[in-house]
Amino acid sequence: MEKDSSGKVITEIQVLTVRELKKWLNKPYVVAMMLIQPFLWIGLFGQAFNLTGIFSIPPDLLKNLPPYVTQQIQTMFNGILSRLFGNAQIDYFSYMAIGMMAVISLFAGLQTGMSLSWDRRLGYLNKLLVSPISRGSIIVSKVLGGTVKALVQSLIILLIALPFGLKLEIAGLWQVLVALLGLVLFAIGIGTLMISITLKAKSWETQMTVMNLLNLPLMFASNVLVPLAMMPDWLQVVAKFNPLTYTADILRQALLMGTEASTSAILKDLGILTLTAAILLTVGVFVAGKTLRKD
Numbered sequence: 001m002e003k004d005s006s007g008k009v010i011t012e013i014q015v016l017t018v019r020e021l022k023k024w025l026n027k028p029y030v031v032a033m034m035l036i037q038p039f040l041w042i043g044l045f046g047q048a049f050n051l052t053g054i055f056s057i058p059p060d061l062l063k064n065l066p067p068y069v070t071q072q073i074q075t076m077f078n079g080i081l082s083r084l085f086g087n088a089q090i091d092y093f094s095y096m097a098i099g100m101m102a103v104i105s106l107f108a109g110l111q112t113g114m115s116l117s118w119d120r121r122l123g124y125l126n127k128l129l130v131s132p133i134s135r136g137s138i139i140v141s142k143v144l145g146g147t148v149k150a151l152v153q154s155l156i157i158l159l160i161a162l163p164f165g166l167k168l169e170i171a172g173l174w175q176v177l178v179a180l181l182g183l184v185l186f187a188i189g190i191g192t193l194m195i196s197i198t199l200k201a202k203s204w205e206t207q208m209t210v211m212n213l214l215n216l217p218l219m220f221a222s223n224v225l226v227p228l229a230m231m232p233d234w235l236q237v238v239a240k241f242n243p244l245t246y247t248a249d250i251l252r253q254a255l256l257m258g259t260e261a262s263t264s265a266i267l268k269d270l271g272i273l274t275l276t277a278a279i280l281l282t283v284g285v286f287v288a289g290k291t292l293r294k295d
Contacts, residue, residue: 013137016145017144020142024149038100098256102247104150105153106215113207116195116198136288138288142195150186170255178254182247182254185276188277189273249265250266
């Protein structure tokens, strides 16, 4: 009996998740609109605002200096770049482009609650609530649908950035899997948070207000655009409580650091993202059980 119940829940989640993705694919303009802002950041801001260039050394400056002086200067500048970006070979554009993958995952996660809000307004949610479908299945399917959207859009951003000059440094397949896992955990956490807010807020206007409130503060209070070392001390403290920081960090460790990737940093990022996703998913399912009612 328990096995049949588990199979029923899995089937419910599968069917509802497929429905979410079909709705999304039937509206390609929505995907395009969500990609415009990160594309502009990559194409304009990423190319114009080159932090790496500030610390680069013009060749003419070193040409007439003794070799030992040249080596000392190069070592000093490499040390600055390593402290900022984690590796002296990482340029700012690559640093920011990978950060944009985390940002598009944030945008997709924030949009997850809108799907539930529209289902409520169109009456589809009521049909689900009067059917013998688990409340948890409704929430999990929404979150899974949002997670798949986040992954697809993040990979599109990666492909867009490559012709602009993104330089990947991947030592093995495990790093690709780690990057995908980081995106999945972050999307689950943010998506569940927005689902919980939607369930409590009731009106889509309130949800839009919350989305706009979270959007830019989460992005700028993180390391997606600039390294933590370049932030004021108080903002560094705030950024360390922001899951977007750890998402961007694990993506850079996996996709930019190559053989120099820090295992301890990756495990730390994974631990924080897993804990955040687990807590928010548990809260979301609990809120759904208490809040989802036929209107």
